[in-house]
Amino acid sequence: xxxxxxxxxxxxxxxxQNAAFRQLMAQYGRPLYSHIRNIVIDHDDTDDVLQNTxxxxxxxxxxxxxxxxxxxxxxxxxxxxxxTFINQRAKKSGITNEEVRQKAVQNLQADxxxxxxxxxxxxxxxxxxxxxxxxxxxxxxxxxxxxxxxxSEIVGTSVGAxxxxxxxAVKKIEEYINAL
Amino acid sequence: xxxxxxxxxxxxxxxxxAPDDYFSTLTDIVLQKLPQQETKVIPxxxxxxxWLSAAxxxxxxxGGSLFFKLNxxxxxxxxxxxxxxxxxxxSISEYDLYQKLDADDIAELEQSIxxxxxxxxxxxxxxxxxxIYLTE
Numbered sequence: 553x554x555x556x557x558x559x560x561x562x563x564x565x566x567x568x569q570n571a572a573f574r575q576l577m578a579q580y581g582r583p584l585y586s587h588i589r590n591i592v593i594d595h596d597d598t599d600d601v602l603q604n605t606x607x608x609x610x611x612x613x614x615x616x617x618x619x620x621x622x623x624x625x626x627x628x629x630x631x632x633x634x635x636t637f638i639n640q641r642a643k644k645s646g647i648t649n650e651e652v653r654q655k656a657v658q659n660l661q662a663d664x665x666x667x668x669x670x671x672x673x674x675x676x677x678x679x680x681x682x683x684x685x686x687x688x689x690x691x692x693x694x695x696x697x698x699x700x701x702x703x704s705e706i707v708g709t710s711v712g713a714x715x716x717x718x719x720x721a722v723k724k725i726e727e728y729i730n731a732l
Numbered sequence: 733x734x735x736x737x738x739x740x741x742x743x744x745x746x747x748x749x750a751p752d753d754y755f756s757t758l759t760d761i762v763l764q765k766l767p768q769q770e771t772k773v774i775p776x777x778x779x780x781x782x783w784l785s786a787a788x789x790x791x792x793x794x795g796g797s798l799f800f801k802l803n804x805x806x807x808x809x810x811x812x813x814x815x816x817x818x819x820x821x822x823s824i825s826e827y828d829l830y831q832k833l834d835a836d837d838i839a840e841l842e843q844s845i846x847x848x849x850x851x852x853x854x855x856x857x858x859x860x861x862x863x864i865y866l867t868e
Binding site: 578586590599675694725729 | 734735738750755759763
């Protein structure tokens with residue numbers, strides 16, 4: 553925690569800011585990319601959201617109180633940015649959020665930056681049928697290997713509720729794939 | 733009917749990948765988009781010393797202008813002082829003064845001085861250098 557405080561000071565100090573921000577991006581660039589990509593599905597959309605996330609992190613660092621870990625704070629910003637992106641896309645296209653996600657999954661086979669086999673596509677299709685919260689929990693737990701405690705800090709839901717949500721998600725996914 | 737169980741399957745990854753050079757270029761792209769560090773602007777009203785200085789300067793300016801205004805109004809010389817100055821101090825000759833007099837000035841002077849004809853005759857008769865005018 554002390555190390556994190558020192559690191560945040562470096563991020564806020566104009567003399568060390570540039571190097572510290574490079575370090576931050578090197579450390580969190582890939583995991584945040586995966587997190588956002590799991591939500592918005594398309595690479596180019598992920599790129600936009602990830603850039604906005606880092607810019608938002610930089611702008612809001614002076615207000616970061618250190619009440620939560622830098623890791624969970626950044627994940628929270630990334631999650632909000634990704635969900636906001638989906639909402640805006642749905643509003644622009646005049647369709648629901650679920651339809652936006654399902655459309656993105658339908659486009660996966662033609663996506664240059666997706667190298668999944670038939671089962672992976674089926675799994676993505678199954679996940680896209682879940683309610684938003686269950687999708688988020690399943691992706692963070694299964695694809696991103698985050699601990700329940702970490703997910704709890706990011707989404708602000710109790711560990712017990714997250715476990716129940718994940719259990720329901722797995723059951724629905726299995727039913728979906730078995731019915732194909 | 734299949735019997736797919738997620739936990740029985742080997743771990744299935746998402747299948748997503750990023751372009752090869754994506755993360756190496758991302759950092760520079762984001763750094764270019766970051767807002768530049770701005771100098772913090774502290775409003776003047778929050779800085780007490782600045783307020784005090786501004787008030788002090790204002791008072792000095794008001795006081796100074798009043799002082800000079802009062803001094804300049806009392807420094808007007810009266811007509812006697814001007815006369816004395818012209819006679820004793822300045823290099824203006826009588827001739828210069830005559831040149832500046834117009835007909836109205838002369839009439840006014842005749843009225844105010846009030847010299848009688850007898851006085852003029854007395855003056856001329858006692859001054860030898862006017863004989864030439866009298867004999868003509």
